[in-house]
Amino acid sequence: MTGSPLSEIDRPNSYIGRSVPRPNARRLVAGRGAYVDDLRLPRMAHVAFLRSPHAHARILAIHAEEARRAPGVIRVVTGRELAAHCTPWVGVLHHLKGLKSAPQHAMAVDRACWQGEPVCAVVARSRAEAEDAAALIRVDWEELPAVTDMETALDPATPVIHPDLGDNLAFRREHVGGDPDAAFADPEAVVVEATFHTGRHTGVCLEGRSILADWNPAEERLTVYQSTQAPHMMQTVFARHLGLREGQVRVVCKDVGGSYGIKVHVYPDEVATAALSKMLGRPVKFVADRIEGMVSDIHARDHRLRARAAVRRDGTLLAMEVDDLTGIGPYSVYPRTSAVEGNQVVNLCGGPYVLKGYRAKTTVVFQNKTPTCQYRAVGHPIATAVTEGLVDLAAEAIGMDPAEIRRRNLIPDDAYPCTSLSGMRFEALSHHKCLARLLEMMDYERLRAEQAELRKHGIHRGIGLACFIELTNPSPFMYGIGGARISAMDGATVRLDPDGSLAVASGVTEQGQGTEAILAQIAATAVGVPVERVRVVTGDTEVTPYGGGTWASRGAGIGGEAMLQAGLALKEGILAVAGAMLQARPETLDIRGGVVVDRASGAERLPLEELGRVVYFRGDTLPRDLPRELVATRHWTPKEYPFCFTNGAQASYLEVDVETGFVRLLGHWCVEDCGTVINPMLVEEQIRGGVVQGIGGALFEHCVYSPEGQLLSGSLADYLVPMSGEMPDIHVGHVETPTRESALGAKGAGEAGTAGAPAAVQNAINDALRPFGARVLAQPFTPARILAALGRI
Amino acid sequence: MDRFVAIRLTVNGEPVEARVDARLHLVDFLREQLDLTGSHVGCEHGVCGACTIRVNGEIVRGCLMLAAQCDGAEVWTIEGLTETGEIAALQEAFVARNALQCGFCTPGMLVAAAELLRREPRPSRERIRDWLGGNYCRCTGYHAIVDAVEQAAAALHGAPAE
Structure with a gap:
């Protein structure tokens, strides 16, 4: 690789930066997707799980005789029986110092620790028969006190969920940067403080978690078709806990019906399904239905944060302090752990701003609720809601416009590289460019004027801004250094076939983001072929290069760079052959539109299909010692920075009905910087989808528990998700600051929308409520909470 | 029984x-x-x-x-x-506008949208949002879906009346 960073992607006929449609979309609109539940194998059986109805209870006995005799039943397996075939796990990472958790089994053995924990499995000919039989199982339970309130989880009077751990504390971290005490003591400082809550919510992938495990005793191989984001990680997990070598396990990931971080974790029922297939020697399928998904998919964002900020009257922000408390359920989720979200809050708060002092603490406690773990934009929406909430409180306290206080305090665009007070290293961000673009797109001044005018008529609108940083392209510093076998590296293979088309494979995966589309664009650009002639394979541990999969916005930045390098390597190989065939020096040639051309004149010299024909079928006509490698594989992993941080800004414009507490979203804007934009149309839909997920958490979504630990919002009639009617048009703008770490320059884009939307909505609602002296800081901002803040209920 | x-x-x-x-x-x-x-x-x-x-x-x-x-x-x-070609214009528009990501909601979304266009040739964005209000999409944020239905309506029936 030579030349300036952009030279290889900024060539004639480049597909980088073009909104080409996704190659797999045509199949999906025709109903020809292949999601796990669409797959059928000979002798396939179905498993249904009996789940704990209690938040915390001892299993005294399981009476399954009747279930065993029920029609269609193949096997009933208790947790204790399964434990002989499947080892437990502990969700800790060494670099999260002090993080502890208890061994977790695929099914509860003696005790269930949350409502929904799998207790007993019924394998039958059909799912309906399995469910019928599961209903016949009787369990003798001894109910135990449930720990549900995270505020009292560490009180001496509260029972300890795992007595071997000593207490209910999973993890605690405090970080101090600069001199917060001096900053808060500044004689000119105005101090604002508030308590924020983010509501526990979950991913609600439209396709439930799904797995079809097929143990073939004759081959001693396990093939797992799974709806997952990380096939290679799952290969390791199945091997490790079922007593196999990794090479005995193949994980195939066809179409995935939404994931957003939900499908990157190890789920007890999924591991149990694989173990059951091994026990029975036949394929076993499990698809989580909606109700069981609500109690068994990971939850997230159950946080209470006490926070304060110091600001001078001239608008200079001095310091921020955040004290975060989060409840994660009874186990830290394997293998990524449930401490990462709180840890991210510590890392990310205050991130966009120049501060003199910063102190942040997270306390992560166990409770008897569904386990929580990483969900889209891990920690970002929490940190941004707190940071941007504080900035608006500071602006209000000193009487400054919210846009102005941000302009005065955002890290200057020419200050990079730099390190935040939380220790995050920023290569190059563009806060001021993004904010300026945002204000221009939304016509901030006009909206302010409109807001003031409508106030006179009793219409209460609000404008909310949110600037944010976004962690993408993680290096081994995210998980690998903690001991998890989660790859931060990905490989790509590019092969020229005899017809001049490319077959490419990658370790990153597709869950609808458009991974396969951008990989095709990059390969087509690197080699110089029409994008229609590229076929992409992802999601199969047997045929793709090793890799981490798609999560933490790493697909384009890491998988894409590997593909670029592989494509360039293949091109070099092709041009070496072409040079011999054309009696020209390879460096005088190029490939454009699938044809080898003269680099200087562009004159067509040799179609790739002719080159392919000669190499594959008439190699006798080529010089004897000419290398003829038409396959290239390259790998890439970030090395310079632990994470590739990027940034953006969002705005919400909305109206609050002060009589009903209802919020009507009128418009939403997001300007983000994901470095090199490979496909603007795909990035824009990523951003919009992320924004709506963020809005969901801000306005609607809430896993509500009773004091006994019963989930009260377990159906989509009780747990509200954003639908099209309530959502606004979302306007997206791009600023491009490519990372210099890679030739492609791509940073991630998947978290940006979710990172900033709740803060923007929160600030807009409070902007609308300001004349009433009312304020809401506990998500979701439901009509009831808004009316309560207004003192009307 | x-x-x-x-x-x-x-x-x-x-x-x-x-x-x-x-x-x-x-x-x-x-x-x-x-x-x-x-x-x-x-x-x-x-x-x-x-x-x-x-x-x-x-x-x-x-x-x-x-x-x-x-x-x-x-x-x-x-x-x-799909085979009869009845919803081809909508499918084209969904692909062209990237009105789907994971695709799991898409068949249901297309069937619902086709019904709207059968009843109302030129629905407004608001009407499209309202009509599709019973079809959950977690991926797209809905904006592109609304764009695609508008685009299909225009392809089938000409530009919307002002």
């Missing part, structure tokens, strides 16, 4: 005879017995719209109707509507 019910119906224009469990949902019948896996099961309680199909000219939720209710019915799913 017999647990099984004999039904005769047409599915995507083809005659079908079956004996179905009385409790079997229509969408499960289509998926499990006829291998029409294009209709998806998202919530099984009538909220998400992933199983939207057309029965006797009306769009219904395949999880809220029993197969046993379909004796004599005419059923159309995404597979049949």
